[in-house]
Structure formats: C-alpha cells, structure tokens
Amino acid sequence: MTQSIHPTALIHPNARLAADVQVGAYSIIGEHVEIGAGTLIGPHVVINGHTRIGEHNHIFQFCSLGEVPQDKKYAGEPTRLEIGDHNIIREFCTFNLGTAQDVGVTRVGNHNWIMAYVHLAHDCQVGNHTIFANNAQLAGHVVVDDYAILGGFTVVHQFVHIGAHIITGMGTILLQDVPPYVLVSGNPSAPHGINAEGLKRRGFSSPAIMSIKRAYKTLYKSGLSLVDATARIAEMDQAELQPLAEFLSHTQRGIVR
Numbered sequence: 001m002t003q004s005i006h007p008t009a010l011i012h013p014n015a016r017l018a019a020d021v022q023v024g025a026y027s028i029i030g031e032h033v034e035i036g037a038g039t040l041i042g043p044h045v046v047i048n049g050h051t052r053i054g055e056h057n058h059i060f061q062f063c064s065l066g067e068v069p070q071d072k073k074y075a076g077e078p079t080r081l082e083i084g085d086h087n088i089i090r091e092f093c094t095f096n097l098g099t100a101q102d103v104g105v106t107r108v109g110n111h112n113w114i115m116a117y118v119h120l121a122h123d124c125q126v127g128n129h130t131i132f133a134n135n136a137q138l139a140g141h142v143v144v145d146d147y148a149i150l151g152g153f154t155v156v157h158q159f160v161h162i163g164a165h166i167i168t169g170m171g172t173i174l175l176q177d178v179p180p181y182v183l184v185s186g187n188p189s190a191p192h193g194i195n196a197e198g199l200k201r202r203g204f205s206s207p208a209i210m211s212i213k214r215a216y217k218t219l220y221k222s223g224l225s226l227v228d229a230t231a232r233i234a235e236m237d238q239a240e241l242q243p244l245a246e247f248l249s250h251t252q253r254g255i256v257r
Helices: 196-201 206-220 226-236 239-250
Strands: 050-053 064-067 080-083 094-096 105-108 182-186 189-194
Touching: 050 064, 064 080, 080 094, 094 105, 189 196, 189 206, 196 206, 206 226, 206 239, 226 239
Parallel strands: 050 080, 064 094, 080 105
Antiparallel strands: 182 189
16 A cells, blocks of 8 residues: 545644555644554544554544643643554544643554544543444543443543443443443443353353353352452452452442442
C-alpha cells in the first residue's frame, strides 16, 4: 500500500506519517501527530494534540482524536494520546488527551474494536482486545483491562476499574469497579454470573471456568464481606484466580456487588 493523501486533507508539515498511510477527504492532522504504517484515516477526521497512532489501524469518518480534555483544570500542558496497533475505531468517536493531574496520557492498546460514538475521556487506560459497543462512554481516569466487552450505552463513572474478560449489558451504569470475569448489567448495575461463553472462546479450560464459578459464588453468594471473600479466593491458589484476588485487593471504589 502506498501513501494516499486526499487533496482536500490538511496535514501540518511537521506531522509524521508513515510512507503508506492513507488519509481521506477533508481530514485535519495537527503538528504533533505521528501515524504508523498501514493506518487508514477516513474522511472528515480531526487528529490533534501530541497524538501517536500505531500501525494498521482503521479510523472511520468524523472521529475527533487528541483534542484537549473536558477538564477545567487543563491549562494547555503537552499531554498525550497514544493508540496502539490493529484497532478499529468507528464513526464519531472522541478520544481526549490526558491531564497533568494524572499520568498525562490517555492510552488505547492493540486489537480493540471500538464502535460508533464511543467517548474516552482524559487519562483513560484501555488494554487490548476489548470491544466497546455503540455509545459506550468513559469518564476520566477509567481503566479497562484486556478482553473486556462494554455493551451499547454503557456509562462508566470516573476512576472506575473494569477487569479483564468482563461483559456489560446494554445501558449499564457503572459507579464501582467490575472484577475480572463478571457479567454485569442494569442501573444500578448488578452482577449476573460470569462471562463463561467468552472464557470458553478464549481457551479457558473447563476446570478453570469451574474454579472461576466457585470464586464468583464466594464473592457474591457466600455472605462474606469483601475483605473475607478476597482472602478466601486468594487461598484457593489457582492461577486463573490470581488476577481476581489481586484486583479485589486493590479496588479503590469498591466493586459492583
């Protein structure tokens, strides 16, 4: 693939684009933007700020990436947006820069499927192989771990941590952390078992899934406090439960329960 820049696109001369990047009509790319090999930028896309986009991404029309945070404390600091490789970013998505009050960077990893109208606020940290359905909305400082799936119109409060391999139902409101493997939905959100089908698809063995189900019952059905349930899960000493026990021991907002 050779580089193809539509004549109506506005590319700052200091922007760094790989030799085979394609940019559609009327897109605008700012001075401090870097775009890696094989990435396709659709028409009417605006990419600003200190933004780095990796290789083989497809960014569809009308996205706004790297704009200033929606944060009154932002004072023009050179904060960043970093997007990895092999991501699909559909129409009308908005990803903001980080802020000086946090790590200073909003990050998106690799192999994520991000559907239309998704908003990632300042300082969000998104892992790999996630799926965000249409209109998923993340407030500032949210962390989303690998293989999480957010259903359409999921809304996430600031500073919430979303664990790996979870799934949310459509219209879910998340005000607290979601532990790994759990299926949650509703407003207020509530747990509804584990994401067993997703775990099967990702190669988890039947014994591992049974172990996760036992841990879920300990956490949600035993009547134990969060501290005691966390200790009990840690004592189970199965490899697949280590991420769950570690997550529970570090939660700051409490968990959906």
